[in-house]
Amino acid sequence: MTQKTCSCDFTSAKGRGGKNITRLSRFKPNFSWTGIKSEEYKAEGEDWVDIVRHGLIGNQGETTKFHLRYFEIAPDGHSSFEWHNHEHVVICIRGRGICLAGKKKYQIGFLDTLYIEPKMPHQLRNPFDEPFGFFCIVNAKRDKPKKVLKA
C-alpha cells in the first residue's frame, strides 16, 4: 500500500499576490472553495505524495497575523512526525483522523478542535477509509518544522 505523507507545513504559495479585499470563498461539495486553487506539494527533501492543500487565507494579499489552510490526508496517509515553535489549531471538517501529540493520541471527528502547543512533537494520521480533511490555523510568521525520529 502506498503511504501518503505530508508535512503539516509547506512553503506557502508566496508571490501569488492579490489584493487585500473582501471576498467570499464559497464551499463546494468536493471540499474545495471558489477562487482557491488546490495545491499538490513536493517540498525539497520531503517524501509525501498526493496531498491536497488549499490556502484559504494568507496568500491572496491578506494582512492577517494568521493563515488558514485546509488539508486533506487520503486514507492510509499521514504527516511527518515533527515539531516547531509555533502553535497549531486543527479543526476537522471531513471524515476523521488521529493526531499523535507527544505521548498522547487523539481521535478527531467533525468540528473537534485541537490545540497543539509550541514545540510539541506531533503527527496527523488517517487510518480510516475516507478522506481526513481539516482546517489548520497558524501564525503568519512561523518557524519551519523540524522532523522527529520516532523511538
Added chain:
Amino acid sequence: MTQKTCSCDFTSAKGRGGKNITRLSRFKPNFSWTGIKSEEYKAEGEDWVDIVRHGLIGNQGETTKFHLRYFEIAPDGHSSFEWHNHEHVVICIRGRGICLAGKKKYQIGFLDTLYIEPKMPHQLRNPFDEPFGFFCIVNAKRDKPKKVLKA
C-alpha cells in the same frame, strides 16, 4: 419581534488564565465544545441580548497571534453595523446567514469562508428560521469596533 443583536467583537474573557498546553475540545451536537464555556455578553453601551459566544482559542493561555471564536446568532438577530482596522475571517458551520460588507450583501452557507478587509463596514444578520453559527478568526491584538450609522 425581539431583535437579537450582537457586536462582532466583545471584551474577551481575560483573566480566565489557563495553561498553554495541548488540548482537544470535542464538538457536541448542540454546537458547543468540551471545556469551552458559552458566554452571554452584555458589554457597556451595547444593546444586544441572547447572543452566544464560545471562545475556542485565545483565552486559555494560548500564545497564538490569533483568536478563534464561535458565534451563534438566533433567528431575526443581527450584529452591530460597524467597522475596525482588523480583518475578519468568517466560516459558517451552522445554518446560513447574511453579511453586509460595504455595499455588498453575501449569503453565507455551510463552510463558506468570508474574508472581510480592514475598515470595511459590516454587519452579520440572520433572517432565517434556524440558528446562524460561524467561526470568526481575528488577530489577537486588535482595535475595538466602531459603530456605523446606516444611511
